[in-house]
Amino acid sequence: MRSILRTMDYLAYERNLSKHVHGSTLDRMLHEAEQLAQRIKSYKLAVVRLSGGSLNQAVEVFSRLNSGRQSTDRLASALTHATVASESLADRVTEIQERTVVSGFGDIPALTIFQAILAVSGEEDIQGVRREALTERAEGRIRNSVENADVALEKAVDFLRQRIGVPHVRLVPYNLQIVLLTLFFHVDRRLDEGKLSVLLRWFWNTSLAGYFAGADPSLVQDSLREMKDFAAGRGYLRS
Numbered sequence: 001m002r003s004i005l006r007t008m009d010y011l012a013y014e015r016n017l018s019k020h021v022h023g024s025t026l027d028r029m030l031h032e033a034e035q036l037a038q039r040i041k042s043y044k045l046a047v048v049r050l051s052g053g054s055l056n057q058a059v060e061v062f063s064r065l066n067s068g069r070q071s072t073d074r075l076a077s078a079l080t081h082a083t084v085a086s087e088s089l090a091d092r093v094t095e096i097q098e099r100t101v102v103s104g105f106g107d108i109p110a111l112t113i114f115q116a117i118l119a120v121s122g123e124e125d126i127q128g129v130r131r132e133a134l135t136e137r138a139e140g141r142i143r144n145s146v147e148n149a150d151v152a153l154e155k156a157v158d159f160l161r162q163r164i165g166v167p168h169v170r171l172v173p174y175n176l177q178i179v180l181l182t183l184f185f186h187v188d189r190r191l192d193e194g195k196l197s198v199l200l201r202w203f204w205n206t207s208l209a210g211y212f213a214g215a216d217p218s219l220v221q222d223s224l225r226e227m228k229d230f231a232a233g234r235g236y237l238r239s
Contacts, residue, residue, distance in 0.1 A: 004037045089114075092146050096153065105157050106169035108178065115175075116153055116182040121145035124221045126179065152186035153178075159185070163196060164203055174212040176220065177203060180227045187231035195230070202237045 003013040014033075018026060050061060093113050100108050115126040121144075156178060160166045172178060181199070188195065206212060212219070229235035 004033070004040060010037065089117075089146070092150075093117075096150055099154075100157060100169070103157065105161060105167070108153075108169050109175060112175040112178055113149075113153065116179045117145050117149040119179055119183045119224055120149040120152060120186045124224055125217060126224070127217050127220055148186055149182060152182045152184075155185040156181035159196070159199070160203075164200055173207040173210075174215075176212045176215060176223070177206065180223060183224060183227050184231045187228055188233075198230075198237055 003009040010033075014030060017029065021029060048061070090110075093110050096113050097107055097110060100106065118126040159181060160172065160178075166172055169178075181203075184199065212223075215223075226235060226237060230237050
């Protein structure tokens with residue numbers, strides 16, 4: 001499916017497939033793939049075009065048209081897509097995802113990456129962030145925090161793999177742990193051995209105790225503040 005959307009990727013997939021499948025089976029598979037590609041590319045999408053108006057009004061229209069529950073990463077992507085930058089927030093999140101996949105750690109969920117970006121930007125309500133808050137940050141703090149979050153997330157993944165011994169994202173009990181570790185490595189860049197040892201114990205304690213199972217917004221916000229204070233040397237991790 002991912003290869004179908006880009007001509008070069010599709011051709012590369014065909015070449016790779018021909019190395020493993022031959023004869024009539026190859027012809028049948030390629031025929032089915034071509035039909036599938038044609039159906040997907042010819043699919044028509046409903047488009048609502050807005051002319052004029054403010055970003056706040058665009059957000060309101062977006063929210064009303066998408067009456068179902070929308071994840072905050074999709075809403076923020078819609079807000080940042082119309083900015084002067086060539087890449088939307090969704091593009092940057094996808095790039096980060098692809099790098100973690102290539103590294104061997106696996107596909108970190110897009111929402112987890114977006115929540116990490118929000119945490120690095122200073123947002124505490126990363127689960128139910130208000131539309132107004134996203135609007136205020138759409139062309140500022142969130143976009144400016146992407147690079148910092150990217151660097152910190154890479155350190156968090158390295159910590160999980162090398163120090164804790166978790167080789168793949170699927171083995172991380174709670175995605176919130178990835179968000180909190182990213183926040184830590186953004187705030188504290190000194191890699192103090194004492195703090196890293198505390199982080200290791202924190203990870204296993206919260207994992208074994210099911211600390212973040214069904215975490216409500218209040219617990220998430222408290223955990224973000226606690227991790228930020230710990231990273232800044234102003235407090236301790238309770239778990």
